[in-house]
Amino acid sequence: MDTLTSLRVFCTVVEFKSFTAAASRLGLSPAMASKHLTHLEDRLGTRLLNRTSRRVSLTEVGALYVNQARQMLDGLDEVEAAISNVAVTPRGTLKLSAPMWMANALIARAIADYRQRYPDVSVDMDFSGRIVSIVDEGFDLALRATSRDRLDPGLVARPLMEVPFQLVGTPDYLERAGRPSTLSDLNGHSLLLYGGMNANGNLTFKGRSGTEAVKFRVVMRSENEIMLHLAALEGMGLVFLPAWMTQSDVNKGALEVVLPEDVMFSIPLHAVYPSKKYLSAKVRTFIDFFAARVDSGRVCVNS
Known part of the structure; x- marks a missing residue:
């Protein structure tokens, strides 16, 4: 059984929290999706998902594994696109952290417009105000308002605007x-x-x-x-x-x-993300889209 397909099945099941929905998205039967997950768990020698008749949830090991699997699959898609010179359609869940004060109508409008352009991307936003660990917690991107010298030097920081x-x-x-x-x-x-x-x-x-x-x-x-x-x-x-x-x-x-x-x-607002040679399509398009909104003044406030 193809382990790469099994990885895609696992990540899609986690995204949709359903074997049936994941199987439909990938063009598989629910039974085949379940076999792929079993193959992956047997290969690793550990359980990745807790499954009942009503819900699917990650085990502790599964929560760690899915973050690495997502990054690997995103990178693979980008490499294949670079080689074949074919644009990758942004898809999947964009896990994003932002300051609490960004939970406002301007940002909601920007997110809605982004999803209208890229309907295959769903957005999981954390507005708790805490400084998340982007890599350890599986975030794709963080928007942080601070000076560049206060950001983690191991991350890429793209300045977007002055707030x-x-x-x-x-x-x-x-x-x-x-x-x-x-x-x-x-x-x-x-x-x-x-x-x-x-x-x-x-x-x-x-x-x-x-x-x-x-x-x-x-x-x-x-x-x-x-x-x-x-x-x-x-x-x-x-x-x-x-x-x-x-x-x-x-x-x-x-x-x-x-x-x-x-x-x-x-205070300068930065888009912060892990350093990768091949940035996933969902992250790249979101940053470019948000930066364009800033340049056009559509997420700015006349003070």
Whole structure:
């Protein structure tokens, strides 16, 4: 029995969580798909899948094996395409990690448009906010907003755009606490602090009048940007957030941008993926598609 076909059957069963669906996709009978899985398990001497009449799930060994198998099959498809000069149709599951604040309507629209163009690709997105281990956890790609020197040197990082961050607060809060007109006016203001920033609220800005240190009063700290956004809308204080999260609130007057010429800054967004000579079609097309959206301004926010 062809082991390469058995590998494809295994990965497709994992993707669809069904022998019947996988067999249909590959043009096999369910019985033949099951035989291929049995062949692969016998060859390895271990069980890869737990099978019941209602569900299929990966064993611990299977979870490790499927990541390597997927990478190998993706690479093989790319090599064959390079040799035969035939384009590979992107297909399979694109496992993607992104910052929590990217879970918004702009990104949803971009994903929908990508899938309309490449309907054979399904997207598995992690917006937990944690820094995933791309290789160990089987991710194809991560979008990370940080400077290049803070990224894993063993990974490829393609810069996509600069993400603008704004300091915002509700009109009600600014009426109560005072609407700042200079950097020094920010001293003592309530700050909703992202966990990755300076924990004591001492921040330095390069404003119109030069560099100035500001001492905020931290009233809330969280690693969850969505919670910080909601707290800001409740008038708890000022918060630094990506313009993608806040621009619609600013447009309708629910939030105001504070001192945009003094405290606004940007962070580079990178597409990060394992270093491979032959990048899978689903990863390559997604990065190119997203980069084109950025260049055209369709995933940017006018700040």
